Amino acid sequence: DQQVKQNSPSLSVQEGRISILNCDYTNSMFDYFLWYKKYPAEGPTFLISISSIKDKNEDGRFTVFLNKSAKHLSLHIVPSQPGDSAVYFCAARGRVYGGSQGNLIFGKGTKLSVKP
Amino acid sequence: GAGVSQSPSNKVTEKGKDVELRCDPISGHTALYWYRQRLGQGLEFLIYFQGNSAPDKSGLPSDRFSAERTGESVSTLTIQRTQQEDSAVYLCASSLGGQGLNHGYTFGSGTRLTVV
Numbered sequence: 001d002q003q004v005k006q007n008s009p010s011l012s013v014q015e016g017r018i019s020i021l022n023c024d025y026t027n028s029m030f031d032y033f034l035w036y037k038k039y040p041a042e043g044p045t046f047l048i049s050i051s052s053i054k055d056k057n058e059d060g061r062f063t064v065f066l067n068k069s070a071k072h073l074s075l076h077i078v079p080s081q082p083g084d085s086a087v088y089f090c091a092a093r094g095r096v097y098g099g100s101q102g103n104l105i106f107g108k109g110t111k112l113s114v115k116p
Numbered sequence: 117g118a119g120v121s122q123s124p125s126n127k128v129t130e131k132g133k134d135v136e137l138r139c140d141p142i143s144g145h146t147a148l149y150w151y152r153q154r155l156g157q158g159l160e161f162l163i164y165f166q167g168n169s170a171p172d173k174s175g176l177p178s179d180r181f182s183a184e185r186t187g188e189s190v191s192t193l194t195i196q197r198t199q200q201e202d203s204a205v206y207l208c209a210s211s212l213g214g215q216g217l218n219h220g221y222t223f224g225s226g227t228r229l230t231v232v
Contacts (some may be wrong), residue, residue: 004158006158034220036220036223042225042227043120043207043209043223043224043225043226044159044207044223045220045223046220046221046222048221049220089158089159091159103161103164103172103175104149104159104161104221105161106151106158106159106160106161107158108156108157108158109158112165
């Protein structure tokens, strides 16, 4: 059973517009959430994180919103640029069904395409 | 080193053979993680090493999988009697301590394993 879900496998956005990537989770014990970006043939790179005690974290063009009651988080990219085209993974940390508190649980990813 | 280094970058092996994948974490990073990404799937946690503590092996899919880490340096992931379903990109990551939350994990570029 997936505990971190990214229901949109792909998203296409025009350059300059906002990209909104969504993520849902099922385990209320998750206490930290992260977004990673992955280009082909490279490992994922850390983008931004948010603690469960916050509802928003902003870093430049990237903002992550957390809605704990809905168990939902989203990543907003404004304005979107062609170089943002990549696969974006949502990840969550927490003690999950016997797992360690150290490891992250990842979603399947959303492929973002930003068109010039 | 400057980043997480994984070798080989690509490995094609025959079904039933053993393979060994290597990861060199960032110097000083006490935590090391192995994940794998099968085609169309998210990142699947395999194993986590934190300093001298016993590793968290809760993600290893079968007893054909094992991993070792020498102190706080190199780690090897061994897959015995490989099966076609083992085909995936195997990603190694390291972080300062077992948290890596403010800056996330640093991932290597992965080893693409193909079992034929």
